[in-house]
Amino acid sequence: MQFEDVIIPQWPTPPNIRSLVTTRLGGISETPYDRLNLGNQVGDDEYAVHHNRKLLAELLGEEIEFQWLCQVHGDRVIVLDNGLVDEGTEADAIYSTEKNIACGVLTADCLSVLFCDSEGKEFAVAHAGWKGMAAGVLLQTLANFDAEPSDIMVWLGPVIGPCHFEVSDEVRHAFLSMSVDEIHNEKDILFQPSENNGKWMCDLYAMAKIILGAAGVKQIYGDPICTYCEFDSYYSYRRDGKTGRFATLIWRTSSHS
Numbered sequence: 001m002q003f004e005d006v007i008i009p010q011w012p013t014p015p016n017i018r019s020l021v022t023t024r025l026g027g028i029s030e031t032p033y034d035r036l037n038l039g040n041q042v043g044d045d046e047y048a049v050h051h052n053r054k055l056l057a058e059l060l061g062e063e064i065e066f067q068w069l070c071q072v073h074g075d076r077v078i079v080l081d082n083g084l085v086d087e088g089t090e091a092d093a094i095y096s097t098e099k100n101i102a103c104g105v106l107t108a109d110c111l112s113v114l115f116c117d118s119e120g121k122e123f124a125v126a127h128a129g130w131k132g133m134a135a136g137v138l139l140q141t142l143a144n145f146d147a148e149p150s151d152i153m154v155w156l157g158p159v160i161g162p163c164h165f166e167v168s169d170e171v172r173h174a175f176l177s178m179s180v181d182e183i184h185n186e187k188d189i190l191f192q193p194s195e196n197n198g199k200w201m202c203d204l205y206a207m208a209k210i211i212l213g214a215a216g217v218k219q220i221y222g223d224p225i226c227t228y229c230e231f232d233s234y235y236s237y238r239r240d241g242k243t244g245r246f247a248t249l250i251w252r253t254s255s256h257s
């Protein structure tokens, strides 16, 4: 595994905040998990996942530890302030001020969101599919910061796009039930009628921008890349069903270089 195999998010963080998104490239998993599957709950060979995680650890360097979660599409945020917690901990976001712990979420269509404050003291990562996002996971993550939302920057990762994310009325209702006026104002952009009767094409990326913007976050970065469209780079549950997971990671280093 090499740095060519991963994506470095382009956002103007303080230099001690690092982030990275893995792709399918660089690992040893076999089809349909090929190649760098990092999810250990998706039916892939245990050894392959372990080895892939080791390759990622080697890329980041030996001083970096890793924190993963048992993601459950909820709104719980783990506050990491005393070293690692068990990977079986059920939550969908990690907030921390600790150094040298890469906090990651694993996705295959759901949105991953990175957060940090302008001084590089606080950072967070969230896993936000429609369920978690409508349950408020992005707002819960923001609520853990000492910094004001206007002093927090955010980066949005690859996510299934409105070209492929067809949803039922249930999903639309869940978002319209959030007390965010802007979702109502923009609902015709966020949910376009699908060619299938009674279904909608949902724009999760735009939804996250609206929810975060309404909460006072002004610096929002990222490129809307559709995981379903980009087979060569990303896993997509909607496209493939049985498939791997790629990681979005953020960590704080002790150096300023």
Ligand SMILES: [Zn+2]
Residues within 6 Å of the ligand: 160, 161, 162, 163, 164, 226, 227, 228, 229
């Ligand atoms: Zn697409």
